[in-house]
Amino acid sequence: MATVDTTPDLIADLGDEVKSRSANAAASKLESYGGAAIAAALSRLSPAFAQDILEALPREPRERALAAASADLARQWQVNAQYPKETIGRMMEPVVAAYPPEQSVAETVEKLRELVKTTFITYVYVLDAERHLLGIVTMRDLLFSEHRSTLRNVMLRDPFSLSASMPMMDAMKLVLDRHYPVYPVVDDGRRLIGLVRGQSMFEAQAIEISMQAGSMVGLEKEERLSTPVLRSLKMRHPWLQLNLLTAFLAAAVVGLFQDTIDRLVILALFLPVLAGQSGNTGCQALAVTLRGMTLGEMKDGSARPLISKETWLGMANGAGVGVMAALGMYITAASQHLQQPFTLAFVVFAAMVFSCIASGLSGVLVPVAMKRMGFDPATASSIFLTTATDCVSMGTLLLLATILVH
Secondary structure (H helix, E strand, C coil), rough: CCCCCCHHHHHHHHHHHCCCCCCCHHHHHHCCCCHHHHHHHHCCCCCHHHHHHHHHHCCCHHHHHHHHCCCCHHHHHHHHHHCCCCCHHHHHHCCCCEEEECHHHHHHHHHHHCCCCCCCCCCEECCCCCCCCEEEHHHHHHHHCCCCCCCCHHHCCCCCCCCCEEEEEHHHHCCCCCCCCCEEEEEECEEEEEEEEHHHHHHHHHHHHHHHHHHHHCCCCCCCCCEEEEHHHHHHHHHHHHHHHHHHHHHHHHHHHHHHHHHHCHHHHHHHHHHHHHHHHHHHHHHHHHHHCCCCCCCCCHHHHHHHHHHHHHHHHHHHHHHHHHHHHHHHHHHHHCCCCCHHHHHHHHHHHHHHHHHHHHHHHHHHHHHHCCCCCCCHHHHHHHHHHHHHHHHHHHHCCCCCCC
C-alpha cells in the first residue's frame, strides 16, 4: 500500500480533481493510500466535496478513512451522508465551541485558550442538555463581559440558523443580506448538528452558476475534462437524440410550406438569418432568467413583469435588426429582378419582429415552466428554446410569404 509523507503533498497531487470537483477521479487517486492519509486529505477539502469523494471510494478504503479520522470528523461525515446533494446538511463542518448556558465566561475563555490553537473559532454556541440552540456569543462580547457572568447572560438569543434539509439555493436567498462568516445548522428539532461557512456556500453557488452553461445544452454537471470517453458519450448522447427529434419538428414546419419555397427560392437564404437572430434573442432572455432564479431574484409574481419586459425588448430588437434584414432582402430581390421586392422586404421585417418577441418570451417561459413541473430549469433549456425559436421564426416567414407574395 502506498504511503504519503505530508497531507499538503497529497492535496497538491489532487489539484486538478479539486479544481474540477471530480469526485470519482479524486477517489481513484486516494483509494491506494492509507486511512490516515485519506482522512487528512478529506479534512482539508470542503465538506460537501469530501462527502462526494467518500461515497465514490470503494468500501474498504472508505472504512479505512472513517476508522482513521477523529471521532468528531467521522461522526460529522456520517451525519452529512444522511442529506441529499445540494442541501445545507451536505456542507456541514463539526460543531466546535458549544457550551451549556450556565457555564461562566471565565470557564469558556479557558477552554477556548487551548481550542483556538488548532481550530479557527468565530462564535461560541450555547446549547441546552438536548443540544437545542439557545444563543450565540461573539468573541467581542466574551472578551468584554464579566468573568463571573454566565453565557446565558451574554448570549444573543434566537440566533439566525439554517435548516440542514434546506436546499442550498434557498439558503443562499436567506443569507444574501447577512454575510455572516459562519452559520449554525439545526435539524427539524432545532438541535445544533453542524456549522457551515459562508465562504463555502458562495463557492458552491459560483460552481453551480458556472455549470449552467453546460446544463443548458444537455451536459451533465458531473462531466469534467477527465471524464472517460464512454461515460461522456453515455451522458451526452441521449440529449443529442432529443435535439435531433426537435430538429425534425422544425424541418416539418418548413416542409408545410414546400410550395412557397419552390416558388420563392430566395426565402431559403433568409431562413438561417431569421433563426440565428431569434435564437440569440431567446438565449439572452434565457440567461437572464436563469441568473435571476439562481440568485433568488425570481419571486412569486415576478414572471409577469419579466414577460412584459421581454416582449418590449423583443419588439425593439426585432425592429432594429428587422430593418437591416429587410434592406438585405430588398437589395437581393431587386438584384435578381424578382417581383414584389418591397413586399418580400416587409415579410422579412415583420417575421423578424414577431420572431424576436416570441423567442424572448420563450427564454422566460421555458425555464419557468420546467421549474413549475419540478425539473431543473437549466437542464437542456436551450434545446427546447431552439426548437421553439426555429419553428416560430421559419414558420412565420414562410406563412407571411405564402399570404402576401403572389
